[in-house]
Amino acid sequence: MDLDFLSESNMETIISYATSIAGAILVLIIGFWIANRIASFLGKRMEKSGMDDTVRPFLMSLVSTGLKILVGLAAVGMLGVETASFIAILGALAFAVGMALQGTLGHFASGVMLLFFRPYKVGDLVTIGGGETGTVKELAIFNTVLATLDNKRVMVPNGVVTSNIITNISGQGTIGVELTYGIGYGDSIDKAKEVILAVGKECPWILDEPGQGVVVASHGDSAVNLATRPFCKSEHYWDTFFYMQENVKKAFDREGISIPFPQQDVHMHQVS
Template sequence: MQKYIDQVMSMAVEFLPKVLLTIVTLIVGFWIIKKITATFKKTLDKREIDETVKPFLVSLVSIGLKVLLCFSAAGIFGVETASFVAVLGALAFAIGMALQGSLGHFASGVLLLVFKPYQVGDVVEISGKIGTVKGIHIFNTILMTHDNKKVVIPNGVVTSGVIINITGQEEQKLVMTFGIGYGDDIDKARSVIKQVIDSCPNIMREKPIDIFVSELADSSVNFSVRVWAKNEHYWGINFYMQEHIKKAFDKEGIEIPFPQRSVHIEKTA
């Protein structure tokens, strides 16, 4: 009996410090992890991260730190963790290979929600598609085109290409081109264009207005007209200018060239 008591006492003396150190490590570690996740959550709140992804990111950080803490505690207690790490690594690799495409779209979705190159309601051009952003999800972005078509674009495609945020700013510069014939008076055409601009509502007149000859084309002298507009007035100004420039040119006898071909037929005896 004394022999067993001595063995128990010997084991207690050997393992008790490790047990106490492991318990202290876990208590202190969980407290630190709690503080870290709380700080991380406050940082996400300040950056106005989307509410749909915020809980996931906080949970991801919390679980990752807790797993590392458990491995550290097991190592202090004397458990060999190398084999567990190898198994977990192999399992993570297998899952990653099986879900490679989905994980890529998922990671891209997180980046879009964190860095916000566009928001819901913005008009954007992505992969040649222009539309209004109706939703930004973890795996895809949803656009609604001007002809009311729903376009679903995987987030991996979004982040791997060029993103043009058309209405990301409050103001836009509207660039238009109008051509006149080579026989028409440039100064007169410029004056007519200026009159139409002066009559057009909602143009931001405190911003620079440009009217200049931009190109001597094959069959026309092209004017580049640039005005500033609020996002909500962009299309209205564009349609107004196109219509009223045509009417004003017709009224003043200024020709608007269009593609045409002359055919000469020779009559032989």
């Protein structure tokens, strides 16, 4: 067996490369850990300074990513690669990757736009991305994280957000809850209005101002549709919605007011 490659000079070279590789790996591990610690420290400092919850995660992501890139360059330098040349190669590679990942870069640019124009902030109830509704938990570099009503975690790419209509349900502080109730054509409209208003007064989340009203919205095929729009705090939107839906039905039942369902009358004619 030929063991010439184990000569003293080759062994020195192997040991030198092994040491460099081990050192580079160690720099990566320690450097990434330090980068995460620095980002976490800055996050806590920003939180203590009162910085907006929407801005803080975005800046933490930028700091963490930037530091990790520097650590990566330092590790590559330990392997004997010329940093200047490596940066040039990295720049060309980044350009090629950027062309291939235009969508991802677009999401980043959209994230910057969302951070600048602030159509929503963390904690707002929004409808974004063509129909996703939930509470904003985080505005990250590439996506917005929502918590839906049924506690699902939805990540909407920022590019999808900015290319669609953004509805900030919490944006004004108070919101009108659109509700429609159908009653039978034989039922009293005035009595039904009184019942709906009475339920609204009992609801703990409905505000006194602006006052609640009830109007006849339309004459349907099977029902007279009454519309009401009580106002509440934005964070109580769903509480108010579900309270009214349940308790108006119960009140209608007590008062003998019917809620009709679609039906057809079929007349049979005997042909002699």
